[in-house]
Amino acid sequence: MLRVGLTGGIGAGKSTVARRLAEHGAVVLDADRIAREVVEPGTEGLAEVVAAFGTDVLTADGALDRAALAGRVFGDDAARQRLNAILHPRIGARTAELMAAAPPDAIVVHDVPLLVENGLAPTYHLVLVVHADVRARVRRLAATRGMTERDARARVAAQASDEQRRAAADVWLDNTGEPERVLADVDVLWTDRLVPFEANVRYGRGAQCSVPVLVEPDPTWPAQAERLAARVRLAAGETALRVDHVGSTAVPGLAAKDVIDLQLTVASLDDADAIAGALGQAGFPYLPGFDQDDPKPGDPDPERWRKRVHTNADPGRRVNLHVRVLGSPGWRQTLLFRDWLRADAPARTEYEQLKRRLVKEDVDIEGYVAGKRPWFDDALPRAENWARRTGWTP
Structure with missing residues (x-):
């Protein structure tokens, strides 16, 4: 229904x-x-x-x-x-x-x-x-x-x-x-x-949406994200510790794919699994096969990078809903990169130029994601330095 x-x-x-x-x-x-x-x-x-x-x-x-x-x-x-x-x-x-x-x-x-x-x-x-x-x-x-x-x-x-x-x-x-x-x-x-x-x-299935392309910044993205986040909060109830607008559409002035990324914070992956059905009924079905962020080579505990991903049932609005555990590495880095890019104009320009180059190379979505990964690996120490210098916390 x-x-x-x-x-x-x-x-x-x-x-x-x-x-x-x-x-x-x-x-x-x-x-x-x-x-x-x-x-x-x-x-x-x-x-x-x-x-x-x-x-x-x-x-x-x-x-x-x-x-x-x-x-x-x-x-x-x-x-x-x-x-x-x-x-x-x-x-x-x-x-x-x-x-x-x-x-x-x-x-x-x-x-x-x-x-x-x-x-x-x-x-x-x-x-x-x-x-x-x-x-x-x-x-x-x-x-x-x-x-x-x-x-x-x-x-x-x-x-x-x-x-x-x-x-x-x-x-x-x-x-x-x-x-x-x-x-x-x-x-x-x-x-x-x-x-x-x-x-x-x-x-309980995701929408069939067209392949996303890079678009100019849309000033309505934050308002769209807040509408979606309100539905997530209601569906998740007390299990939701917080819901954040993340990703490129959360960075003002940054060209992005027209996809709203949200991060739902929970206390454990058991909690994430317990609310999967409610999220699906609210229009955010579980998306299998994307249950782990990229752990760093040599990480002694790659399980720290586990997550759950839900997508959109609405063919009129692409959404990625990342469900991560409070304090996990992926949870922290997602918030860190968003806030660092909001604050650092040169880094924002650098990242956008990379995205535009990848689009011109006409890579598929897997190639687009893979092409950005080395930049994020190199940028992480800069973001961490910014966090220490400014006293940033999630």
């Missing part, structure tokens, strides 16, 4: 995207509908709301008077917390029940208006954000809900900003123009990304 979070500001056209995904076969769960369902007449949820706030929050026919309830909790933090304590567990339980009832091969789209505001992004395999500029949203709200421009702009301003939504978005769907454009984007997204992503998660 693939869990997809769908959100967007009021008037952005989120419902248009939800309907299209449903047409393709997605199981769409509407958070607003679930929130209404748990307080329908005759439910325990409604009875508890009435017990907390009185019968004046009911209409004449015994249904919840949402406007009256809003008036009771607006501006009253204690009242709002009391209401949330009643509603949120019931909404969460009903949502989990509906997800569990979906077929094992389902693509479940959870339509949540306040996904960003409530910090829910890490709970999904992928987050889709539907965007439209403010003028388009105000125009739509006037046409569909009869709002004045002032009221519409106030509603827009009260929600998450575009910057906050971009930080949470794995996919940004622009719906400012004609609906046909965003619908075409959704069609491609469904076929090229969501369907294979779901199958990869279900079968």
Whole structure:
């Protein structure tokens, strides 16, 4: 099963995207509908709301008077917390029940208006954000809900900003123009990304991605890494001692393959193996055959270099997740090289020139990795000197 979070500001056209995904076969769960369902007449949820706030929050026919309830909790933090304590567990339980009832091969789209505001992004395999500029949203709200421009702009301003939504978005769907454009984007997204992503998660396999090539630095790499790291932390739970963005995409200004490298720190390889299934279900399946960094010649204990590697199930985002033990040589060197390259511009230039030369030689990925190894061996003493000089620690 693939869990997809769908959100967007009021008037952005989120419902248009939800309907299209449903047409393709997605199981769409509407958070607003679930929130209404748990307080329908005759439910325990409604009875508890009435017990907390009185019968004046009911209409004449015994249904919840949402406007009256809003008036009771607006501006009253204690009242709002009391209401949330009643509603949120019931909404969460009903949502989990509906997800569990979906077929094992389902693509479940959870339509949540306040996904960003409530910090829910890490709970999904992928987050889709539907965007439209403010003028388009105000125009739509006037046409569909009869709002004045002032009221519409106030509603827009009260929600998450575009910057906050971009930080949470794995996919940004622009719906400012004609609906046909965003619908075409959704069609491609469904076929090229969501369907294979779901199958990869279900079968525990990595995505079939194109051969990576060197690209210019992308300023969004850190934000992408943080979204992925949040999912790793949630899947690993207390076993995760830390999750770091490492590798070339973690070094600002450095050309790199468009691959996000993450390092998950654990206390032991037994811990790494214990969470392998959870990581796979979160979209990071185990990648066999890469369980050891390169130990140095003559190392009396090459087992110190053992690790576990997971990859991505998402065909739209290449990821290498290295799971290493706290204090192990590979763990330390990975963090050291990242921080040294961030600090040492000449070393960064030297390394980039090597990478560009290897790309021009048209080596395969194994040759590319092997071609960099001598440089790292020679650079390690320089990095260690920098660490001693600056007092660096991991």
